[in-house]
Amino acid sequence: MKETLHISNNQKINAFLLFFIVTATQIGVGIHGFQRVIYQDAKQDAWISVILSFLLAHIVVYIMMKTLDMYDSNDLYGIHIDIFGKYLGNFLNILYIFYCSSAFFVIVKNYTEVINTWVFPYLSSMFLCLSILSIIIYTFKGGFRVIIGICFFSFFFLLWIPPILIIPLKYSDLNYLLPILDNELKGILKGVMSMSFTIVGFEIINFVYPFLKNKTKYKRYVHLGMLFTLFLYLSIMFVSLTFFSGEQLMKTIWATLTLFGFIRLPFIERIEIITICLWMIIILPNLCLYMWAAYRGVQRMVNISVNKFLLIFSSIMFVSGIFINKRTDINLLNDWFGKYAFAVVFIYPFILFLCALLKRQIKKMQVSNSEKS
Amino acid sequence: MKKVKQLLLILIFCSFLIGCTETKILERISLATLIGYDVANENDENVTATVIIRQVSPDNKSTLETQTNTEATNQGTRIKVNLQTAKKMLAGQTHTILFGKNLAERGLEEPLHGLMMNSELSSSIYLAVVDGDAKPLIEGNYKNITDIGQHVYNLIDHNVQRQHTVSSTLHEVVRNNYSPLRDLAIPIIKKEKDIIKINALAIFAGSKMVGQLTSEEAFYVIMLRDKFKAGALELKLPGDTLDQEKNTDEKLHVAIDSIQSKRTIKLVDKSTPEYDVEVDLACRIVELHSNANVGKPDVTKKLEKAIGKEIEKELKRIVKYTQEKNSDIFGFGDDYYASVRNSNLTEEKWNELYPNAKVNFKVNIEIVRNGVFE
Numbered sequence: 001m002k003e004t005l006h007i008s009n010n011q012k013i014n015a016f017l018l019f020f021i022v023t024a025t026q027i028g029v030g031i032h033g034f035q036r037v038i039y040q041d042a043k044q045d046a047w048i049s050v051i052l053s054f055l056l057a058h059i060v061v062y063i064m065m066k067t068l069d070m071y072d073s074n075d076l077y078g079i080h081i082d083i084f085g086k087y088l089g090n091f092l093n094i095l096y097i098f099y100c101s102s103a104f105f106v107i108v109k110n111y112t113e114v115i116n117t118w119v120f121p122y123l124s125s126m127f128l129c130l131s132i133l134s135i136i137i138y139t140f141k142g143g144f145r146v147i148i149g150i151c152f153f154s155f156f157f158l159l160w161i162p163p164i165l166i167i168p169l170k171y172s173d174l175n176y177l178l179p180i181l182d183n184e185l186k187g188i189l190k191g192v193m194s195m196s197f198t199i200v201g202f203e204i205i206n207f208v209y210p211f212l213k214n215k216t217k218y219k220r221y222v223h224l225g226m227l228f229t230l231f232l233y234l235s236i237m238f239v240s241l242t243f244f245s246g247e248q249l250m251k252t253i254w255a256t257l258t259l260f261g262f263i264r265l266p267f268i269e270r271i272e273i274i275t276i277c278l279w280m281i282i283i284l285p286n287l288c289l290y291m292w293a294a295y296r297g298v299q300r301m302v303n304i305s306v307n308k309f310l311l312i313f314s315s316i317m318f319v320s321g322i323f324i325n326k327r328t329d330i331n332l333l334n335d336w337f338g339k340y341a342f343a344v345v346f347i348y349p350f351i352l353f354l355c356a357l358l359k360r361q362i363k364k365m366q367v368s369n370s371e372k373s
Numbered sequence: 374m375k376k377v378k379q380l381l382l383i384l385i386f387c388s389f390l391i392g393c394t395e396t397k398i399l400e401r402i403s404l405a406t407l408i409g410y411d412v413a414n415e416n417d418e419n420v421t422a423t424v425i426i427r428q429v430s431p432d433n434k435s436t437l438e439t440q441t442n443t444e445a446t447n448q449g450t451r452i453k454v455n456l457q458t459a460k461k462m463l464a465g466q467t468h469t470i471l472f473g474k475n476l477a478e479r480g481l482e483e484p485l486h487g488l489m490m491n492s493e494l495s496s497s498i499y500l501a502v503v504d505g506d507a508k509p510l511i512e513g514n515y516k517n518i519t520d521i522g523q524h525v526y527n528l529i530d531h532n533v534q535r536q537h538t539v540s541s542t543l544h545e546v547v548r549n550n551y552s553p554l555r556d557l558a559i560p561i562i563k564k565e566k567d568i569i570k571i572n573a574l575a576i577f578a579g580s581k582m583v584g585q586l587t588s589e590e591a592f593y594v595i596m597l598r599d600k601f602k603a604g605a606l607e608l609k610l611p612g613d614t615l616d617q618e619k620n621t622d623e624k625l626h627v628a629i630d631s632i633q634s635k636r637t638i639k640l641v642d643k644s645t646p647e648y649d650v651e652v653d654l655a656c657r658i659v660e661l662h663s664n665a666n667v668g669k670p671d672v673t674k675k676l677e678k679a680i681g682k683e684i685e686k687e688l689k690r691i692v693k694y695t696q697e698k699n700s701d702i703f704g705f706g707d708d709y710y711a712s713v714r715n716s717n718l719t720e721e722k723w724n725e726l727y728p729n730a731k732v733n734f735k736v737n738i739e740i741v742r743n744g745v746f747e
Contacts, residue, residue: 118492120395134384141381171545175704178711243544247551251489262496262544270465270495307377 005073005210012211013148015218022202022225024151024285027158027232029110030198032279034233035240035255042191043183043246044176047237049191053199054230056192058223060349061202065219067353068209070360076206077300079352083359090301097297099344103200104290105317106337107283108132112321113330114254118276129321132280133314136287140295140310144211147292151285157278161232164271165239167263172242197338198233200345201286202226207293403428403458404466406522409507410484411473413443420476420484422450423508425522428460437520439512447487464493468526470500470543471507471562477575477582481557485547485580496544499529502575502582504563516567528569529560536604538571538591550580553720554706558594561585578700578724586691593684593691596634596652597703604632606656610679615663615672627680628660629740638705640712647731648705652684654736658743667743677738685734696728705730 038046071079076096081089112128139150205222212218240255243262252258260272268274295309324333407425421443429435442453455462470488472481488494503510511521518524533540541559549555556577563572574591575582586594592606605628612623634654641647658667658676666672695702706723710716 122395131384134381138381138385141377171542173704173707175707175711179714182714243548245548245552245555247553248548251551258496262542264495264497 005075005078007073007210009213011144012213013145013208015212015214016221017148017152018205018208018212018218018221019225019228020151020155021148021204021208021285021289022222023158023228024154024282025201025204025289026199026226026229028201028283028286029107029114029279031233031236032110032114032256033252033254034195034198035237035244036250036252037194037197038191038237039241039246039249041194042188044178044241045181045183045188046191046241047177047234048181049188049195050233050237051230052188053192053195054226054233056346057199057202057226060346061205061222061226062219063349063353064203064206065222067349067356068206069215070356073210073215075210075296077297079356081300083352083355093297093301096344097294099340100290100294100297101313101316102337102340104287104294105320106333107286107290108317109321109324109330109333111279111283113327114257114276114279118254118257119273125325126318126322129318132287133318135280135284136291137310137314139284139288140291141306144292147285147288150281150288154282154285157281158232162235164260164263165235168239168243168259171262172239174242176242176245177238193342194338196342196346197334199229200341203345203349204289204293207296397463399429400431401460403460403462405462405464406466406520407469407471407511407525408464408467409471409473409503409511410476411506411508412475412479417445419443419445420450421508422447422454423511424454424462425511426454426458426462427466427520427522437522441508441512447484447491464491465495467494468498469522469529470498471503471510471525472500472559473503473506473508474561474575474582475506477502477559477577480579480581481546481550481577482580485543485550488543489547494543496542496547498543499526499533500541500543500546500559501525501529501571502559502561504561504572510562510564510569513564515569518569521569525562525569528562528571532560532571536595536601538588539574539594539598549702549704552704552707554701554710554718554723555704556700556702558586558591558702560588560591576695576698576700576702578698579720583700584694584698586694590687590691593688594702596654596684597636597650597688597692600636601632601634601654603630604634605630605659606632607660608680608683610676610683615675625679626660626662627658627676629656629680630659631657631741638708640709642731643709643713643716645729645731646705646709646726647733648708649733650688650735652688652734652736653739654684655739655741657741661743667740673740677740680740681736681738684736684738688734688736689732692732696730699724699728701727705732 035046038049042049067079071082074082077093080092083089084092108129111132112125115128116123116125139146202222236256240249240259243259244252244255249255257272257275260275261270263271265271291313294313295306298304298309324330403426405424406427409423411421411423413419413421421441423439423441426438426440427435428438440454440457442450444450444453451462472484476484489496515521529538532538538560539558546557546559549557557580558577559575560571561573561575562569571588573588574586574594576584576586592604595601595604607626607628610625610627612625615625632654633656634652636650636652639649641649661667667676692703701723706718706727709723710718
């Protein structure tokens, strides 16, 4: 279709980098405590919920890519305008920009909360927020390719997690996984919904798509990236389910961190403190890409310079961060965002796909009609 | 552009300053290494905490001091302790936490919850119950022990590593406490003149201590709960095991070590409930008070049988004891829940079922080798 984005070749990236982009955006703050939320619904079958949610995610991402393939080189914002026209399209764009911004906000808030609880209880969360924002602005100014480079590096900061999980495995009891499928299907499906907060991130391909060099063979990298995340989430889920007893898991707010807290290495006694600080590098690409996606949308609607956007965006984030500080507020925010993300990421792509199909059909008919007459 | 860069640079330097927040310089803090909790008063909720505090001074010597205070919550005692010390007290180096017997009998629910809520403490610290009160044990004078905090930790740690006693890390204790179908077992330590020793094993029903097993019996508890990687055991077999002429009252003493065991628990009848427990145990004989030739196959077989029988007898006795106390420290309830679908097993229901449960044992012994001298 007609609208295309023109990206110069030196801005484009290799398709295989999508693997790192997808894993980097999927793995964020959710991994710290997703076990408890899912356990509440699915009990000992929580790992089935994890698998099912990834199955659903693979289907969704396939539909997303199908929609993107209908256009030569365009991102979601352009597709919206093409399908729904200027006004409705822009309205949807605003909703999506809002989604990206709230994802950004949720990540910052959750991370500062973890730091405040585990490492520096007396440090003002405003100061933390400010320093995180300054690092992100610095990265963001480097441009798209720098952000992708951070994605690439942050991946290697994740690789130490699976081997270190072997240590708590010694204390695990397989009985806690049994009996399999003893709960109602409803609970497991509810668990799938609760996963949405942790699993989202792959929707970023909607915006990265026009920047790909080779658009024919990119799908496999997206799926591979998601498989890696599945592997990581599933191994953490299995270890947590067998390591904690049910009631205990429900009471543990950040089960992954408590799990790390148990590990004692000869040269360092509390590795979770280091893990938390290291996590900055893991959430950095997350934050940058969401900010970047929001910027792409804003730029389409109003002519705005990068500096101005950064200033406005970060001040909004900073100011709204002042109001939400209590744990209860953050929990409410997470719940709300989980639902919003489920609607935006898991349901909306299907609607969009149908609309795109319909639009193409109508166009075809119009073309054949005009040929006849 | 240049201005923005300068501004960013300043911001980034600010973020490096994060390293200067909340400094905890070793010379300016005191580290709690061992904490003991006791019941302060029979009538109220208050708990007495006794803390061993290590202070590192610049001249390379560290001093120890003991502080005692009574308050209802952990934090309350902490504030009071801070009022008595010259340096800020931090709990991150605590490796062991002791509970007085009276407190254990009153219930550990609240103390455990308080410990888990605190992010300062790792969940791999050890818990132990003290025979009597914790305070006299901590404050006592010992001839050969310089640092009692480290000493108690090492005492428990090496015995747990060698599987002489049940592992009681905070995590495991809390896990069993919050699992409705399984109860706790925590080692009991006791002061005896100049030494501290692991004396027994406390067993709990719910979170209240209801009875105790001797430290020899702890071996069987581990055997049923877990697998052995390296254990050791001394047994008294009937006197006529190897020598028909001797009578049964004379005892034949055997010591085995390098024990490796594996247990399988099977629920055979879910209404009674009835379990089949099979223990496979491989070991080495290190001591045998008899002149019989252990190298001979038939002698070995006799020994294996007698040892198996003896272990079965002990296991039965111990399980019976826990049933009387209604303390399921072996996790039979978890097995029940895991193998019965839609059981809707609750804590109350299991408390009714467990005392009547039937457990059949089968112990298969394999003597792999004996010492260097027959």
